[in-house]
Amino acid sequence: MISLLLLVLAMALVTYIPRLVPLLWLRDMKLPPLLKRFLLFTPYAVLASLIFPGILQATTSLTSAVAGGAVAAALALLRVNLMLVVIGGIAGVYLIDMFL
Numbered sequence: 001m002i003s004l005l006l007l008v009l010a011m012a013l014v015t016y017i018p019r020l021v022p023l024l025w026l027r028d029m030k031l032p033p034l035l036k037r038f039l040l041f042t043p044y045a046v047l048a049s050l051i052f053p054g055i056l057q058a059t060t061s062l063t064s065a066v067a068g069g070a071v072a073a074a075l076a077l078l079r080v081n082l083m084l085v086v087i088g089g090i091a092g093v094y095l096i097d098m099f100l
Contacts, residue, residue, distance in 0.1 A: 059093055061100055068093030 031039070055069040056062060071092030075085040 059097065061097065063100060064093045064096040067096040 052069075056065050058068070059065045068089045072085050072089030075088045080088070
């Protein structure tokens, strides 16, 4: 039991240090505005790269998956409620699957 606790603590330390060091190092550093703007978009790019392959594999038909993703993206761009975005994406997939 002690070895498992030490293992978890060691993994937490190994995970925490690479996040802490740049944070402390960049605290007093002035970043160029272009790099700052680039870093602001990084979470969105990572999130999109994680979600997009899942969208393409969500259904058996690539066409309905792309249609559902397009409907959800369009609703999200219109800043519709998140629940409506999900329901719209599902409805898009369902309607395209009915016609295929």
